[in-house]
Amino acid sequence: MKISIIGSGYVGLTTGICLAELGHEIIFMDNNKEKIEVLKKLEIPIYEPGLKELLIKNKDRIKFVFDIKEAVSDVIFLCLPTPPNNNGEADINSIIQVSIELAKIIKDKKTIVVKSTVPVGTCEKIKQIFGNRANVVSNPEFLREGYAVYDFMNPDRIVIGVDNDEAKRIMKNVYEKLKEKIIFMDIKSAEMTKYAANAFLALKISFINEIANLCEKTGANIKNVKVGIGSDNRIGMSFLNAGIGWGGSCFPKDTLALIKIGEKNGVEMKIVKAAIDVNIKQREMFSKKILNYYKDKAKIAILGLAFKPNTDDMRDAPSIDIINFLLSRNFEIKAYDPKALKNAKQIFGEKIYYASDIYDALKDSDGLVLLTEWDEFKNIDWNIARKIMNKKIIFDGRNFLKPPKDFEYYGIGLPKE
Ligand SMILES: NC(=O)c1ccc[n+]([C@@H]2O[C@H](COP(=O)([O-])OP(=O)(O)OC[C@H]3O[C@@H](n4cnc5c(N)ncnc54)[C@H](O)[C@@H]3O)[C@@H](O)[C@H]2O)c1
Secondary structure: OEEEEEOOOHHHHHHHHHHHHOOOEEEEEOOOHHHHHHHHOOOOOOOOOOHHHHHHHOHHHEEEEOOHHHOOOOEEEEOOOOOEOOOOOEOOHHHHHHHHHHHHHOOOOEEEEEOOOOOOOHHHHHHHHHHHHEEEEEOOOOOOOOOHHHHHHOOOOEEEEOOOHHHHHHHHHHOHHHHHHEEEEOHHHHHHHHHHHHHHHHHHHHHHHHHHHHHHHHOOOHHHHHHHHHOOOOOOOOOOOOOOOOOOOOHHHHHHHHHHHHHHOOOOOHHHHHHHHHHHHHHHHHHHHHHHHHOOOOEEEEEOOOOOOOOOOOOOOHHHHHHHHHHHOOOEEEEEOOOOHHHHHHHHHHHOEEOOOHHHHHOOOOEEEEOOOOHHHHHOOHHHHHHHOOOOEEEEOOOOOOOOOOOEEEOOOOOOO
16 A cells, blocks of 8 residues: 655654555655655664664655655555643644645545544544545554564554544555454544553553652562562553653653543543652652762763663653753763763753763762663673772662672662662
8 A cells, every 4th residue: 555654753754664564655754854854865863773674675665755745645644743732731733734734635535544642532623624535543653662663563452443444444454464453443432542551551650659669768679569569460560660750752741631631521630640740759859869868069970861761762751850950959960871862962952961881971970870771781890880980879760770789779669778
């Protein structure tokens, strides 16, 4: 099939390149000309493992365009941003604008697939724009950045909201090779599923963090408690790692948006509000733990800036709040991240030092603060660290490191040694 992808960011690129791998012909469109030029050179403007290789492999089936008029196919995926507006609602402006533009240029009936995370009722609004000249389908995305290609090719489920058999048949053809994983449902339920999934995962993390804080006060060990509760298959082990909490491009904005959807419909989303509250406090608590230890300014090596490993994405990363807090208390920051330094520079500018590797960050530091659990940090050579650090102190925001006993070590929810 010929498929267009409007919006070539994390979701659009993954969707389109993987659909090309499944055999479809893909036209990518983006209103960022620079991005399209980079993509035409077969470069990927984001860091996502495996994506570049798949792009090169399938390049003969892939085209990149800047003009939306050249991006019309029978099936058009909308992979556009839905950032929070000033009061926390999802801003669906770019989706509406692109739909209006498309409605002006399409001649015969198309299928519009909404992949962006959108409030319940958005597809209905889009339907009104196209009238009977389009099937409008909700197909929310569940990929994890860092594992996006794997997740697309090996989905737990593909949720598709449709309101007619023609749309259902077309979507079965789009996902022909993965069709056993499709769950068809009505459009509003598909839109709601995405928010419910993200909110549930966010509150699982906030829950374990709250228990971790109590462990720290009582002398229990959150790692043991995790195994104790996660072994119950009604609960499960995933999303039960205590730490500095969640961030990224989805959980923060989607939980806020869900609260707003609740407000509009007269339903207070109390649990989701609590999950956000715990998450904000988790960052503060960790920052204060560092401040209370040093009392006064210190030179700190930060390892990990991205909101999670295997991505360069810095959107709402816990590192932003933690570093800004430490800077406001006159700490000196030397930071290293394997992939996110470029994006970090746009946030912190000249305010911090960007280290070229782990040891450049650790050199002459008064302590190591780990914020993202990149695999690379498992292999820190502690003999070198011992020699080049001013003080052998570690604050591990992800309970990830296993330093030798002569290092002073503070994790999250762990008993004092
Ligand atoms: N990133 C994730 O892990 C993830 C996972 C699931 C769902 N989502 C959802 O998918 C959607 C897209 O997220 P993303 O992370 O890919 O965003 P992104 O910012 O990485 O990509 C969006 C792209 O759309 C382009 N764009 C913006 N306005 C445009 C317009 N008018 N015309 C054409 N292109 C335009 C931007 O230049 C950008 O390249 C959001 O609704 C998000 O909530 C994201």
